[in-house]
Amino acid sequence: MKTKIVLAAITTLALAGALAACSAGGDGGASTGGGGNADANCSNTIKKKDAPIVTLWAWYPNSEAVVDNFNEEHDDVQVCWTNAGAGGAEYDKFQTAISAGSGAPDVVMVEADRIAPFQVQDALVDLKDLGYADVKDNFSEGAWKDVSVGDGVYGAPIDGGPMGMIYRKDVFDKYGITPPTTWQEFEAAAQKVKDAGGPNFASFAANQPAEVTALMYQNGAEPFTYDPSDKGEIGINLNSDEVKEVLDYWAGLVKKGLVGTEDQFTPEYISAVIAGDYATYLSAAWAPGYLQGAGVGEGADAGVWATAPMPQWDPADPVAINWGGSAFSVTKQAKDPELAAKVAFGVYADKKSLDEGWQNQIIFPLNQDVLKSEEFQNYEVPFFGGQQANKEVYVPAANAYKGMTYTPIGQYYYSALTKQIAAINDGKVTGSEAADALQKDVVAYAKEQGLTVKE
Amino acid sequence: MTATIDRPVTSKRRSSTARRQNLTGWAFVAPFGIIFLALLVVPIGYAFYLSLFQKSLIGGTRFVLFGNYVKAFNDPSFLSGVGFVIRFSLVLIPLQMALSLAIALMLDIIITRFARFSRLMIFMPYAIPTVIGALMWGFLYSDNFGPLAEIFESFGRQAPDFLSSSLIFYGLLNIVTWQWAGYYMIIIYAALQGIDPTLYEAARIDGASQWQIIWRIKIPLVAPALLLILVFALIGTLQFFNEPKILQQLAAGAIPNDFTPNMYAYQQAFSLANSNYGAAISFALGAVVFVCVYIFLFATRKRGSFTS
Numbered sequence: 001m002k003t004k005i006v007l008a009a010i011t012t013l014a015l016a017g018a019l020a021a022c023s024a025g026g027d028g029g030a031s032t033g034g035g036g037n038a039d040a041n042c043s044n045t046i047k048k049k050d051a052p053i054v055t056l057w058a059w060y061p062n063s064e065a066v067v068d069n070f071n072e073e074h075d076d077v078q079v080c081w082t083n084a085g086a087g088g089a090e091y092d093k094f095q096t097a098i099s100a101g102s103g104a105p106d107v108v109m110v111e112a113d114r115i116a117p118f119q120v121q122d123a124l125v126d127l128k129d130l131g132y133a134d135v136k137d138n139f140s141e142g143a144w145k146d147v148s149v150g151d152g153v154y155g156a157p158i159d160g161g162p163m164g165m166i167y168r169k170d171v172f173d174k175y176g177i178t179p180p181t182t183w184q185e186f187e188a189a190a191q192k193v194k195d196a197g198g199p200n201f202a203s204f205a206a207n208q209p210a211e212v213t214a215l216m217y218q219n220g221a222e223p224f225t226y227d228p229s230d231k232g233e234i235g236i237n238l239n240s241d242e243v244k245e246v247l248d249y250w251a252g253l254v255k256k257g258l259v260g261t262e263d264q265f266t267p268e269y270i271s272a273v274i275a276g277d278y279a280t281y282l283s284a285a286w287a288p289g290y291l292q293g294a295g296v297g298e299g300a301d302a303g304v305w306a307t308a309p310m311p312q313w314d315p316a317d318p319v320a321i322n323w324g325g326s327a328f329s330v331t332k333q334a335k336d337p338e339l340a341a342k343v344a345f346g347v348y349a350d351k352k353s354l355d356e357g358w359q360n361q362i363i364f365p366l367n368q369d370v371l372k373s374e375e376f377q378n379y380e381v382p383f384f385g386g387q388q389a390n391k392e393v394y395v396p397a398a399n400a401y402k403g404m405t406y407t408p409i410g411q412y413y414y415s416a417l418t419k420q421i422a423a424i425n426d427g428k429v430t431g432s433e434a435a436d437a438l439q440k441d442v443v444a445y446a447k448e449q450g451l452t453v454k455e
Numbered sequence: 456m457t458a459t460i461d462r463p464v465t466s467k468r469r470s471s472t473a474r475r476q477n478l479t480g481w482a483f484v485a486p487f488g489i490i491f492l493a494l495l496v497v498p499i500g501y502a503f504y505l506s507l508f509q510k511s512l513i514g515g516t517r518f519v520l521f522g523n524y525v526k527a528f529n530d531p532s533f534l535s536g537v538g539f540v541i542r543f544s545l546v547l548i549p550l551q552m553a554l555s556l557a558i559a560l561m562l563d564i565i566i567t568r569f570a571r572f573s574r575l576m577i578f579m580p581y582a583i584p585t586v587i588g589a590l591m592w593g594f595l596y597s598d599n600f601g602p603l604a605e606i607f608e609s610f611g612r613q614a615p616d617f618l619s620s621s622l623i624f625y626g627l628l629n630i631v632t633w634q635w636a637g638y639y640m641i642i643i644y645a646a647l648q649g650i651d652p653t654l655y656e657a658a659r660i661d662g663a664s665q666w667q668i669i670w671r672i673k674i675p676l677v678a679p680a681l682l683l684i685l686v687f688a689l690i691g692t693l694q695f696f697n698e699p700k701i702l703q704q705l706a707a708g709a710i711p712n713d714f715t716p717n718m719y720a721y722q723q724a725f726s727l728a729n730s731n732y733g734a735a736i737s738f739a740l741g742a743v744v745f746v747c748v749y750i751f752l753f754a755t756r757k758r759g760s761f762t763s
Contacts, residue, residue: 088726091726092725092726095725095726095728096725098728099728099730117728120512120513121512121728205707205708206707206708207707207708232513261708263705263706263707263708267594267597267705268597268598268599268600271600272598272599275599408512409512411726411727412727415711415712415722415726418707418711418712419711421708422620422707422708422709422711425708426619426621426708448511449511449512449513450511450512450513450514451512451513
């Protein structure tokens with residue numbers, strides 16, 4: 001009898017589990033968000049109930065504090081914030097809301113590389129005449145280029161990801177190397193460490209196509225040209241010599257066993273980083289915060305991290321690159337685009353919110369007021385053992401960054417690039433072959449999407 | 456309709472009674488009917504309707520009739536996904552069935568507390584949501600946390616990486632077998648319990664050994680249950696989604712977005728903003744499932760019938 005009861009209980013559990021699994025798998029629906037309704041479910045408490053409400057999706061860990069700051073300072077508008085998931089999870093929801101024609105918030109957090117794909121679907125509002133002029137000077141040209149598509153501006157920049165080379169001082173000291181300044185030196189250093197029985201020097205991860213794209217840009221590649229005023233035309237140049245050189249370089253490092261090929265951001269990878277399996281981590285300014293959150297820099301590997309500028313192809317003509325960073329975009333479903341634009345430009349723009357963001361290493365702000373401030377420049381980053389990383393590495397990188405042209409078929413491109421990196425890592429193709437295959441694949445998709453392709 | 460109107464007056468009363476009875480009948484069916492229509496028929500119909508259109512980023516949506524299906528069956532991504540799930544089924548299903556049958560037969564023979572406990576334990580994985588199961592195995596396979604790595608290390612060897620593109624097939628095979636073998640075992644076990652014990656007695660009197668009883672009596676008599684499991688497993692495997700989707704977060708290189716047809720449909724619909732093609736892939740997959748199950752049932756029709 002007892003067995004029966006237990007069995008019944010387990011069966012019920014199993015059923016519930018199966019149902020949960022189903023809904024987890026199939027859930028792409030716009031179940032959250034209120035489409036600009038005043039009575040939408042907000043995660044924050046709205047204090048000034050008479051003011052008009054703008055709904056916002058954002059995922060940064062301090063979003064609530066930032067929204068509260070904004071609401072306190074404004075009587076004319078209040079923000080109703082929802083965390084609709086980080087990155088891909090939010091985009092999938094937003095995408096569904098776009099397809100459905102309702103369910104999107106007024107303002108949505110998007111990364112720079114996602115703006116063009118949403119813009120081409122006519123889902124975002126051009127902010128050129130909605131307050132852009134007032135804040136134009138707060139950001140660099142590169143920051144604006146990243147949130148622009150053609151002549152239109154489709155996002156208010158929040159933070160960026162100027163890249164640097166994070167490395168372990170202990171490993172560098174042990175094998176007697178100094179931070180390499182060129183990619184040739186990088187490879188030589190990797191070889192030296194490897195020959196002495198040291199750890200992997202870096203990682204070439206299939207699941208980070210955005211990082212690899214940044215590396216291509218650094219070599220002067222321009223994989224995409226796109227201007228929506230000529231909506232049907234896109235330039236795709238993924239098998240240029242510059243791209244091939246970068247992919248061949250990394251394919252070579254992989255083949256020689258100098259770098260790891262694990263996916264990044266997985267628990268596996270983080271624990272390998274903590275264990276000292278990687279001598280460097282080529283990443284953005286937001287990485288320390290992320291790594292710290294995952295437990296890096298505590299215990300065994302505390303105080304061993306430092307950062308240096310990215311290695312260059314041509315040291316005489318250094319190129320700064322960027323990985324990640326977000327913006328607030330106003331959606332076409334916004335009830336009052338003007339008010340929504342005010343929120344997009346206003347949230348995360350007051351000093352209190354910005355300071356909290358960078359001090360806790362949640363964001364690397366792009367606001368020039370912060371970048372120029374002594375407090376920010378001279379900040380001794382605890383993760384880097386007190387190194388003035390902002391002044392030495394990240395602020396110069398952010399200022400030198402020229403911006404990228406993102407493609408409206410970015411989703412597909414990333415997925416195709418992931419496949420090719422995996423093929424490189426498996427030793428199935430060379431870098432050049434991967435570039436050719438990538439070009440063919442992405443061009444075919446672009447044509448199928450009705451774009452006129454310039455190769 | 457005209458026929459009812461022209462009916463003679465005499466039958467009117469009877470027909471109105473019949474109509475009332477009919478209405479009562481419908482009222483009973485209504486709760487089910489409404490839910491069935493709203494949650495199953497309408498969505499499927501709508502998905503089918505969507506699948507008849509083609510959407511592109513430029514130029515919008517246009518009606519293409521079966522164009523998407525033609526495209527799907529020429530799409531290397533879809534075809535390689537289908538190829539994968541078919542290959543996967545060919546290995547997985549026999550393995551799963553043999554395993555669950557063997558366990559069920561063993562548990563049928565041993566009648567102790569231990570058997571009950573084992574039955575429960577073997578069934579347990581099914582009680583764990585597939586998503587969690589996949590996550591858990593992801594960790595077990597891990598080079599840094601996993602027990603596998605430690606075991607191999609103690610022999611001075613490196614553990615195979617089941618999340619690499621060359622071994623992911625086996626990694627997934629293990630997860631799915633672990634997850635479902637217990638469930639199938641219960642089905643077979645229940646069928647075994649339903650066999651009349653006098654048959655065994657008769658067999659034993661005739662001098663049959665334990666093995667003969669298994670081969671000549673037990674297995675033939677649970678054949679319908681095996682058939683049921685086969686169909687379940689076939690449908691389930693062709694629609695493979697949860698496990699690879701979860702493991703993708705740990706092994707994006709080994710599991711691309713078009714790894715299985717269902718994942719590909721998901722990518723099309725929710726990442727690439729092409730719900731039309733996503734719907735078409737789902738239906739195309741449905742067609743593949745239908746054909747596979749049909750072929751299978753056709754092939755086993757004779758063998759299944761000897762039990763009746």
